[in-house]
Amino acid sequence: MIIAGILDTFGGAIEFIFQRRPSDAGTVEVGGLGEIVNLAGNHFAVSFLAIVISIAVSVPIGLWLGHLGRAELLAVGVANVGRAVPALAIIGFCVAFLGTGFRNLAFALTLLAIPPILTNTYVGMRQVDPELVDAARGQGLSGFQIVRQVEWPLALPTIFGGIRISVVTVLATAIIAPAAGLDSLGTPIFSEEIYGDEGVLGAAIVVALLTLVTDAGFAFVQRLVTPKGLKVVAREKRRPRLMPTSIRRVQHP
Amino acid sequence: MSLIAQSGGFLRDRTGDSGCPSNNGICLGWMVDHLDRYWSPFLEHVVITLIPLTIGFAIALSMGLLAHRQKWLITPLTGFTSAIYTIPSISSFLLLLPITGRGNDTAIIALTAYTLVIIFRNVITGLAGVPQHAVDAARGMGLTNRQLLFRIELPLALPEIIAGLRIAAATTVGLAAFAYLAGAGGLGANIDADIDFRGNVLVCGVILTLLAATLDFIVLSIQRLLTPWRRAAA
Amino acid sequence: MTRSSLRILFALLAVIVLGAFVAACGDDESSSGTSTPAAQPAKSGDVPAEEKAANKIAPVDGAADVALTVGSKDFTEQFILGEIYSQALLAAGYKVKKDLDLGPERIADAALRKGAVDAYPEYTGTSLTSAFGVKVAEVPKDPMEAYAQSKAEYEKVGITSLPTTPFENTYRLGITKKTAADIGNPTKISDLAGEAKNLTINGFPACRQRIDCLLGVEKTYGLKFKKFLPGKQKFQILNNGDADVTFVFTTDGELSSGKYVVLEDDKKVFPPYNISFLIRDEVAKKLGPEGQKVITDVQKYMTAEIVQELNARVDLDKQEVEAVAADYLKQFGFTS
Numbered sequence: 072m073i074i075a076g077i078l079d080t081f082g083g084a085i086e087f088i089f090q091r092r093p094s095d096a097g098t099v100e101v102g103g104l105g106e107i108v109n110l111a112g113n114h115f116a117v118s119f120l121a122i123v124i125s126i127a128v129s130v131p132i133g134l135w136l137g138h139l140g141r142a143e144l145l146a147v148g149v150a151n152v153g154r155a156v157p158a159l160a161i162i163g164f165c166v167a168f169l170g171t172g173f174r175n176l177a178f179a180l181t182l183l184a185i186p187p188i189l190t191n192t193y194v195g196m197r198q199v200d201p202e203l204v205d206a207a208r209g210q211g212l213s214g215f216q217i218v219r220q221v222e223w224p225l226a227l228p229t230i231f232g233g234i235r236i237s238v239v240t241v242l243a244t245a246i247i248a249p250a251a252g253l254d255s256l257g258t259p260i261f262s263e264e265i266y267g268d269e270g271v272l273g274a275a276i277v278v279a280l281l282t283l284v285t286d287a288g289f290a291f292v293q294r295l296v297t298p299k300g301l302k303v304v305a306r307e308k309r310r311p312r313l314m315p316t317s318i319r320r321v322q323h324p
Numbered sequence: 325m326s327l328i329a330q331s332g333g334f335l336r337d338r339t340g341d342s343g344c345p346s347n348n349g350i351c352l353g354w355m356v357d358h359l360d361r362y363w364s365p366f367l368e369h370v371v372i373t374l375i376p377l378t379i380g381f382a383i384a385l386s387m388g389l390l391a392h393r394q395k396w397l398i399t400p401l402t403g404f405t406s407a408i409y410t411i412p413s414i415s416s417f418l419l420l421l422p423i424t425g426r427g428n429d430t431a432i433i434a435l436t437a438y439t440l441v442i443i444f445r446n447v448i449t450g451l452a453g454v455p456q457h458a459v460d461a462a463r464g465m466g467l468t469n470r471q472l473l474f475r476i477e478l479p480l481a482l483p484e485i486i487a488g489l490r491i492a493a494a495t496t497v498g499l500a501a502f503a504y505l506a507g508a509g510g511l512g513a514n515i516d517a518d519i520d521f522r523g524n525v526l527v528c529g530v531i532l533t534l535l536a537a538t539l540d541f542i543v544l545s546i547q548r549l550l551t552p553w554r555r556a557a558a
Numbered sequence: 559m560t561r562s563s564l565r566i567l568f569a570l571l572a573v574i575v576l577g578a579f580v581a582a583c584g585d586d587e588s589s590s591g592t593s594t595p596a597a598q599p600a601k602s603g604d605v606p607a608e609e610k611a612a613n614k615i616a617p618v619d620g621a622a623d624v625a626l627t628v629g630s631k632d633f634t635e636q637f638i639l640g641e642i643y644s645q646a647l648l649a650a651g652y653k654v655k656k657d658l659d660l661g662p663e664r665i666a667d668a669a670l671r672k673g674a675v676d677a678y679p680e681y682t683g684t685s686l687t688s689a690f691g692v693k694v695a696e697v698p699k700d701p702m703e704a705y706a707q708s709k710a711e712y713e714k715v716g717i718t719s720l721p722t723t724p725f726e727n728t729y730r731l732g733i734t735k736k737t738a739a740d741i742g743n744p745t746k747i748s749d750l751a752g753e754a755k756n757l758t759i760n761g762f763p764a765c766r767q768r769i770d771c772l773l774g775v776e777k778t779y780g781l782k783f784k785k786f787l788p789g790k791q792k793f794q795i796l797n798n799g800d801a802d803v804t805f806v807f808t809t810d811g812e813l814s815s816g817k818y819v820v821l822e823d824d825k826k827v828f829p830p831y832n833i834s835f836l837i838r839d840e841v842a843k844k845l846g847p848e849g850q851k852v853i854t855d856v857q858k859y860m861t862a863e864i865v866q867e868l869n870a871r872v873d874l875d876k877q878e879v880e881a882v883a884a885d886y887l888k889q890f891g892f893t894s
Contacts, residue, residue, distance in 0.1 A: 099767045148540065154494040155536030157501030159512060160529040163519035163791075167348065170798045171789050187491075194487075243412035249763040249788040252800060258788065260415065262764030264664050264688060275415035282410040334603025334889055335867050338874060339816040346815070346874040348794070354876070361878060426657070426674065504659070513659065517634075520794050521876065 083269035084276055101259075101266055102273070111277055114255035117173055117248065118241045121180035126234060128181070129188040137196025137226070138218050146193035153186035158244040162251050171252025179251070183244055184237040191233025195226030224298045231293040235286050242282045256281075344523075351523040359527075361514075366531055368509025372431050372500050373535070377493055379432075380439025385485070387440075388447025389473070398448060405441040413438065413499050417506040426507025434506070435499060439492045446488025450481030479551065486547040493539040497532055603864055603889060610891030613855065618848045621651030626841050629675030630658040631666050634872050634879070635727060635809060635865065639679045641883035643835060646856040649893050652849065663688045670836060671715065677837040682708045682722060683829035685836075687770055694769040697829035701726060704830045718842035721854050722832035725809065725862040729771065729828045731759075731821045732806035734796050738819040746822035747779055750803075754781040760801035763788040771805060774827045793818075809862055811870030833860070859890050 086092075091103035136146045165179040199222045207221045246257035259266035259274040266274070344351035391397040411419075416434045424430040454477050462476045501512035511528045518524045605613075628647070630640030640658040647654045657675050660666045667689045669675045682701065685708040686692040698704045701722065709719040731747055738744065741753045750757070765771035766786050775781060783803070789795050792804040793812045806813065806820060813820060835853050842850065864886075871882045887893040 099773065101767065148537075151490060151494050152533055152536045152540055154491070155497035155532050156529050157498045157512060157515065157532060159501055159515050159519075160525050160532075163515060164522065164525045164529070166789075166791055167520060167522045167525065167794060171787065171791075171795060171800045186494075190491075239409060243414065246412055246414050250790045252787050252789045252795070254763075254788060257414075258763050260418070261762075262767070263662065265764045265767045271415075271418065275412060275419065278412050278415070279410045282412075283407070286406070286410065335863060336814075336870070338814045338870060342815070342874060345876040358876070426660070426669075505661075507657075507660075518873075518876065520791050524876075 080268050080272055083267075084272035087266070087269040087273035088277060102270060107256075107273075107277060110254055110256050110258055110274070111281060113173075113253060114242070114245050114248065114257075114278070115281065117177050117180065117253060117255070118238075118245045120177045121184050121241050122234070122238055124177070124181045125184035125188055125237060129185050130192050130230065133189050133192025133230075134196060134218055134223065134226075137193040138214065138222060140197065143193070143197075147190050150186040150189040150193075156183075158183055158240075158247065162244075162247055166251050173253055176245075176248055176251050176253050180241050180244060184241050187233045187236040187240070188230070189233075191236075192226065192230045195229030195233075196222050198229065199225045227297055228293065231289060231296075235289050238285050238289060239282055242278060242285065246278065345521065348521045349523060350526060355523045355527050362511065362527065362531060365509055365511045365514050366535075368428075369497075369500055369511045369532070370535065372428055372435065372503055372508055372510055373493075373496050373539075375432050376435035376439045376496055377489070380436045380492065381443055381489060383436070384440045384443035384447055384488075387444055388451060391448060392451045392477075393469075401444070402448070405444050408437050409441045414502055414505065417502055421506055428503075428508045430506040431500070431503035431508035431510075435496055435503070438499060439496055442492040442495060443485070443488040446484050446491075447481070450484030450488075451477055453484060454480045482551050483547065486543060486550075490540055490543050493543060494536045497536045497539070501528075501532065603859070603867070605859075605890050613891040614894065615646060615649040615852055615855075615892050617649075617651040618846075618852070621849070622653065624841075624844045624849070625653040625655070626676040626837075626845070627655045627657050627674075629656075629660045629666060629669060629678040631663060631678070631680075632659050632661050634811070634869050635807070636679065637879045638865075638868050638872060638883055638886075639833060641879050642856060642886055643677075643679065643853060645880075645883055645887055646852050646892060647849065649887070650849065650852045652845070670717065670838065673838065676841040677835060679833045679835050681727065681831035682834055683728070683770065683831040685712070685719075685834070687829065694774055694827075694829060699826055699830065701830040701832050705832060705834060708834065712836065716839045718837045718839055718850075720835040720837065720850055721857075722834045723857045723860040724832075725860050725865050726830055726832045727807050727809045727862075727865070728823075728831040729805050730808055730823060731775070731803050732792075732796070732810075732813070732818045733803050733821070734818055735816075737802050744819075744821060746824040747775065747781075747827075748824050749821070750781055751779070754783050757783055757802040758785045758787055758800070759783040760787045760789055760792055760795045760804040762790060762805075765805055770828060778825050778827045809866045809869055811866060811868075811873035814866055814870045815874070833857075856887070856892055859886075 087102040088107055089104055091100045091105075133146060136142050161182055162176070162179045165175050165182075169175040169178065196218075203221055203225075204217060207217045212220065245255050246260055248255035249258045249261050256274045256278050259270040263271055338346070341347075343354075345354055387401060391401050413434070416437070417431065420430045420434055424433060458476055458480065459472065462472050467475065500510050501515060503510045504513035504516065511532060515525055515528045626647070628640055628644045630636040637658050640656065644654045644656050660669050660675065660678070663680070663684050666675075666678050666680070670678060680689075682704045683697060686697050686704060687694050690708075690711045692707075698707060705719070705722050712719045731750075733741075733744075741757075742749070744750055744753075759772065761772055766788070767773055769777075772783075772786060776783075787795065787801045789800075792806065793810075795801045796804050796818070806818070808820070812818070835857075837845065837850075868882050868886060871877045871885075872879055884893070
C-alpha cells in the first residue's frame with residue numbers, strides 16, 4: 072500500500088512536470104514545462120554564477136598555496152571545517168545583513184561552494200610526485216611554468232572532484248532560494264499546499280536530474296582536459312602487471 | 325486609560341528601544357548569558373552526526389572492500405551511490421517522512437546515506453591507489469589475500485579513507501542542520517526559529533564550526549596514530 | 559554600563575512612559591460599548607485576586623491514566639499555544655508529550671488524522687480552506703458561523719473541535735511608518751489603489767497563489783502590485799527596503815514596536831481565524847468534560863493584545879517559549 076502510494080505520487084510528479092493543472096488550493100494553475108523551465112532557469116542561473124565565482128576565487132589560491140606547500144591549515148583544515156557551516160545559517164545571515172535577491176543569494180552560495188574546491192585544489196597540488204617537480208626545476212622551468220605544465224595537469228582530476236562536489240551542494244541548496252527572495256525549484260517544495268505532493272516530488276526530481284546532468288557535464292570536461300598520458304597510466308593501473316610502475320597513484324574523483 | 329497602563333505590567337511598552345535582542349543584532353553579551361538554551365540542541369546535533377558517521381563508515385568500508393575484490397561491482401555501486409548523492413538533502417528528509425515517520429531515525433537514515441557516499445568514494449580510490457609494486461612484492465613474499473589486505477593495502481589506503489571520513493564529518497555536521505525538517509533535534513531548529521536574529525545565527529554557526537573542527541582534529545589524530553610512517557598529508 | 563544599571567534605567571523609562579500615558583489618557587480610551595467592565599482587566603492582563611484563585615487548575619481524577627501527544631504548527635504563536643495547552647493539561651495531571659513544530663498546516667493536519675499527534679491548535683479559517691477545501695469566498699465571515707461549520711466537518715472525520723479563543727489571528731497588510739508617510743498615510747487596503755503599481759509586496763512563497771493571501775487581495779481590491787518578492791523574514795525585508803508591503807499576522811510580536819502601520823481589511827477578504835483546539839475523538843473522550851474544560855478555561859484570556867504580547871516576548875525579547883507560556887498561566891492564576 073505504501074509502495075502503491077509512492078508509485079502513485081511518482082506518476083503524478085512526472086505528470087506535474089509536463090502538464091499545467093489547477094493547484095491543490097483550487098486557485099491558479101501550476102505545473103507544466105513552462106513553469107518548470109522558468110524555475111529551473113533561476114535555480115540554475117544563481118547556482119552557476121556561484122560556482123563560477125567560487126572556482127575563480129578558490130582555484131588560484133589553492134594552486135598558489137599548494138605549489139608553495141604553505142598554509143595547509145588554512146587551505147585544508149579551515150576550508151574543510153567550512154563545510155560544516157549549515158547552508159541555512161549562511162543564507163539566513165546573508166539575508167539579515169545584505170538583504171534578499173539574486174545577487175545576495177549568489178554571494179551566499181559562493182561562500183558555500185568554496186571549501187570543497189579550495190581543499191581539493193590544494194590537496195591535488197600536494198599529491199604531485201615531488202620527483203617530477205624537482206626534475207622540472209632541474210630543467211630550468213620557472214615556478215609558474217611548473218605549475219602550468221607539471222602540477223596543474225596532474226592535479227586536475229582532484230580539482231574537478233572538488234568542483235563536482237560543490238556543484239552538487241550548491242544545486243541542492245538553491246532549493247531554499249524562495250526563503251531569500253528568489254523563485255527556484257524550491258518554490259514548489261515550500262508551497263506544498265499549492266503544488267501538492269506531486270509538485271514537491273516533481274521539483275525534487277528535476278533538481279536531481281539537473282544535478283546528474285551537470286555532474287556528467289563536468290566529468291566530460293574533466294576527461295577532455297586530462298592529458299592523454301595520464302589516461303594511459305590510469306588504464307594500465309587497472310590491469311594487474313608484474314612490472315612495477317613508478318608513477319604514484321593518480322587521484323580519481 | 326490605555327491597556328498598557330491597566331495591565332499592571334503584563335503588557336509591556338515596546339515603542340521605545342527595547343534593547344539589542346529586539347533589534348536582532350549580534351548582542352554578544354546577551355548571547356553569552358543565554359548560551360544554556362543551545363546546550364540540549366547541541367547534544368542532539370552531536371548524536372545525529374556521530375551515529376550516521378559511524379554506521380556510514382562501517383557500511384562504506386565493507387562495500388568498498390567487497391568491490392575491491394569483486395571489481396565488477398565498482399561501476400554499479402559507484403553509480404548507485406552517485407545517484408543517492410544527487411538527491412538534494414532537504415528533499416531526502418521530506419521524502420522519507422511518510423515512510424519512516426518523524427524523529428531522529430529518519431534523519432539518521434538520510435545522513436547515513438550521504439556519509440556512505442562520500443566515504444565509499446574514498447575507500448575505492450584509496451584501495452585502487454595502492455602501488456602495484458607493493459602488491460606484487462607482497463604476493464612475491466607469499467602473503468595470503470587477508471594478510472595482503474590488512475598489512476599492505478589498508479594501511480596504504482588509510483590516508484585516503486580517513487580524508488573521506490574528515491570530509492564526511494564536516495559535511496554531516498552541516499547537513500544535520502536540516503534534520504529538524506524531519507522532526508529530529510539539532511541546532512537547525514534553533515537557526516530557523518529565529519533566523520532574523522543575527523546573534524542567534526552567528527552563535528549556532530560558531531558552535532557547529534567548533535564541533536566540526538573538533539571532529540576533524542580527532543580524526544586527524546587517529547590517522548597520525550595509525551600511520552606513523554607518513555607525514556599526514558591532508 | 560553594567561547590566562543592573564541598564565535594568566534600572568529601563569524600569570525608570572517604563573514608569574515614565576506609563577505615567578505619561580496615565581496623564582494623557584483622559585477620555586480618549588473609551589472602549590467599545592459592548593465590553594463589560596469585567597472584560598477590561600482580562601483584556602489587559604490584570605486580574606482581580608478572587609478571579610485568579612478561582613482559575614487554579616485542579617487535578618482531574620484519573621488523569622494520570624490518560625496519555626496524549628500535543629502538537630503545533632511551525633511558527634511562534636503556535637509554539638506558545640502548544641506550550642500553554644500542554645502545561646495546562648500537565649497541571650491537571652495528564653501525561654502530555656509535546657511534539658511541537660510539526661510543519662505547515664498540511665503536515666499538521668495529516669499528523670492529526672493519522673494519529674501521529676493527538677491534538678493541536680488550528681485556526682478556523684485555515685481548517686475550512688486548507689483541510690476541507692472550502693473556497694475562501696464561501697467561508698462565513700462571522701467567526702461563530704465559521705467555527706460551527708469547521709466543527710461539523712471535523713466531526714465527520716472523527717476529530718473534536720473545542721470552542722474557540724477570543725482572539726483571531728488573521729492576515730493584514732503591513733507597511734513601515736516611513737512608507738506610509740511616503741504614500742499619503744493609508745489606513746486601509748483600498749487606500750493602496752493608486753500606489754500599488756509602484757510597490758513591491760512580500761509574502762511567504764505560497765502566498766502568491768493563495769486566495770486567502772495575495773491572490774484574494776488582488777482580485778477583491780483590484781490591486782496590481784509591481785512585484786511579488788517571496789521570503790520568510792518579512793520584517794527584515796520591510797526594514798531593509800527590499801519590499802514596501804508585506805503580509806503580517808495581526809498578532810505578530812513585532813507589530814507592538816509601533817514601527818509599522820497595519821492596514822484595515824475593509825473589503826473583508828480574509829476569513830475569520832480563531833483558534834480551536836483539535837483533538838482526536840478517542841482522546842477527547844478520555845479527557846472527558848473536565849479535561850476539555852481545562853483547555854477552554856485557559857483560553858479565556860487569550861485576547862489579541864495578550865497574544866501579541868506573548869509573541870513579542872518570544873520574538874523580540876527572545877525569551878524561551880516554555881517560560882513565556884508558564885508566565886501566562888501564572889499571571890492569571892492557572893498555576894502558581
